[in-house]
Amino acid sequence: MQTFRVTDDVYAIAGAEPVPGKGFLPVRAYVVLDRQPVLIDMGVVRRAPAFLEALEGILDPADLAWMILTHPDLDHAGALPTLLDRAPKARLVLNFISTGKLSASLVPPLPRITWVNAGESLAAGDRVYHFLRPPMYDCPSTVMVFDGRSRALFSSDAFGAFVPQDAPFLAEDAAEAAHEGMSDFCRANSPWLADVGPESYARSLRAVTDLEPAWLLSGHLPAVPGAGVRRLVERASLFPVEGRPHLPGQQALDAALAAMGRAA
Template identity: 30%
Template sequence: MQITRKVTDDVVWAGCNDRRLALFENLFPIPRGVSYNSYVILDEKTVLMDTVDSGMSQQFLENVAYALKGRSLDYLIVQHMEPDHCGTIVDIMRAYPQAKVVGSVKALQMIGQFYDVSVFDAGERMMAVKEGDTLTTGSHTLHFLMAPMVHWPEVMVTYDEKDKILFAADAFGTFGALNGKLFSDEVDFEREWLPDARRYYANIVGKYGVQVQALLKKAATLDIQMICPLHGPVWRKDLEWFIDKYDKWSRYEPENKAVVIVYGSIYGNTENAADALAARLTEKGVKDIKMYDVSRTHVSELISEIFRCSHVVLACSTYNGGIYPPMADLLEDMKALSVQNRTVALMENGTWAAASGRLITAKLEEMKNISLLDTKISIKSTLQNGRETELDAFAQQIVEEMQDGE
């Protein structure tokens, strides 16, 4: 059964939903699956915007044929050469022998890196485009804008002048299969989709905030009425709301005045201390507090919450004289993904030599614009009764810093 949906009168979604894949990029858990979006433009000339993962090739070819309604395909536009979007290029070029493939110079080079291009006479069928080039297909004029490192070097996005659509490549994407609901206004996006959108951005695109800002500046010059990403829902309403999220994330600005407490606890004692802190913060009026066990929570979830929250508490056991390994992994990811502009408070634990606080401090100093609060809690085995005043002062400095500038 072919599965398509109309985006506009002459633009059709012909992508696929993948609910069998457990890990996106073999890294990130996707319990809600993921969509691979592809779009067909029906004009005097026909256009296919990107393809899908090779695991969905049969369904995809059926969807494209159904969307074309018996017509041939004139152009395949390749905006991004990651295999979840380029996996069926060869299939499409074989199925439509008159089609030309359009992409940036780097994208066309990458096709030859992934595939034996001799099977579809690629040399004669490739059309390189650069910043500012256009392609007219009849009533549609497509403008190509280069978006290098959002999040691969060959990436471009495409603006359709007629329907005022930004085909956004991996920008504005999110994890999650569509479940028949193509548009963001057909779901409760903020409740059901925003956490996965944030997790997608923070972990996949998050390192490239400068490049995302450059793309947002280009997009600001266009009259965009719809955003068609390669993953997740299409935006036709409230675009400004989601663009503002991307603006904040790419400037590494906290989304919420909130506290995320991440603890690494071996036998539960560091966890208990973190619980005590959470109780004190709540008593002092902090409403948005989240707690996560670094050993049980996937690092992509932790990174997402650190992107969301203004204040981070790292509560960590000392292990073999060093940082508890899952916490060390989180710190490496924070550095790799350019986490910055956050306030961090530390709680350390060590039965005979509490070293984790000092070592975490050194790791945080390698990151940009991390404000480390002066007071830390150092625990020997357990947080004993009698340290209530110290814990209260530790919580109070977090509260006062949150209130600073309000």
């Protein structure tokens, strides 16, 4: 796991999970350094110790004021149980549905929770974070978060992609492969896209470009500068007509096991 700086005040905590036959799925959480420091998502459960070490390289978790959970999947809430102890001043920001889903694995610390729904905002120190429903998601409580000061859009699962190689930033010559990997990941992660009305989907994508983000910071993609957002969104506009992706079956699993020299 590594950390890198996206802007003066926004840092990424970056990992990449190998996915057989697909390459890698980047996994990102972000830290906004400010008078009231904010952590957005908390990594993969299995890698929680490495995540905490990486976070400590950016700031003392005890200084965190807010921890925003975009949705309670195991690749976003990984270090949360530990951070509730290690970041005692931080309020946990999520919504009603995320709180309910989280309660399957831990007792929600209700006095430390702030509920913010899509369409609402959070004032945190010198900045305002706008919470919006993303154009793609695999959990009904998912929000994307737009920081009005850095103009970074933290899009959670939306615009995530399988990539041949992970990197901090999405380079021009890697964009095309990432766009195809985005189609693969997002249509699998949001299979309902095949059923969505074209006008409402177009509207949800327009909501992204209308923000004119300086950075698109997905939970599963190298950082995309503002100049690359329109092309990314244009590629994403094709998902409903591309339909549901073909998922690997048992034969593919047998082949992968054989390649590793292990019988099924």
